Amino acid sequence: MTGLDETDLALLRILARDSAQSAGALGRRVGLSQPAAWRRIRRLEEAGFVTGRSLRLDPGALGLGVTVFLGVKLATKGRVSLEDFERAVCAIPEVRRVEHVLGLYDYRLRVVARDLADFERVLRRRIMTLPGIGNVEANVLLTEERFPGPL
Incomplete structure (x- = not known):
C-alpha cells in the first residue's frame, strides 16, 4: 500500500478513538459494506499503519494510586x-x-x-x-x- 486515501484516513481516525468497533459499524460510518471495511482495515494492518489495538485501564481503579x-x-x-x-x-x-x-x-x-x-x-x-x-x-x-x- 503506497498511500492513504480519504476513506483510509477516516477509518484510522475512528479506530484511534474506539478500536473496539466492529467492521460493520466502521463501514457504516465511512460508507462501506462490512466486508469492504474489514478488507481495508486488514490492508492497513498489513501495511503497518495499524500495529495493534489496545485497552486502557484505570490505574486508580485497580488500586495503583x-x-x-x-x-x-x-x-x-x-x-x-x-x-x-x-x-x-x-x-x-x-x-x-x-x-x-x-x-x-x-x-x-x-x-x-x-x-x-x-x-x-x-x-x-x-x-x-x-x-x-x-x-x-x-x-x-x-x-x-x-x-x-x-x-
Whole structure:
C-alpha cells in the first residue's frame, strides 16, 4: 500500500478513538459494506499503519494510586550494555513504560504503585539494584489532563 486515501484516513481516525468497533459499524460510518471495511482495515494492518489495538485501564481503579516518572542516568555506559539495563528494567511489573531518550537522562520510566510507601519499596529493592543504575530523579504525577492518542 503506497498511500492513504480519504476513506483510509477516516477509518484510522475512528479506530484511534474506539478500536473496539466492529467492521460493520466502521463501514457504516465511512460508507462501506462490512466486508469492504474489514478488507481495508486488514490492508492497513498489513501495511503497518495499524500495529495493534489496545485497552486502557484505570490505574486508580485497580488500586495503583501513585504514578511516578523517573529520569535515569546510567552510571557508566561502557560498563553495562543498554540491552542489559532494558531487559532488567522491563522485567519489573511496576515499570509501565521505558523510553530511551536524549538529554540529561538516558531513560525515562513510568512507574505505578499502590502508594508512596509501595513506590519507595519498588525504588529501593528493584530499580536502584538495576545493572548500571546511576542518578535517578523522581517526579510524582499529580493529574493527567490529556491521555495520549495512537500517535
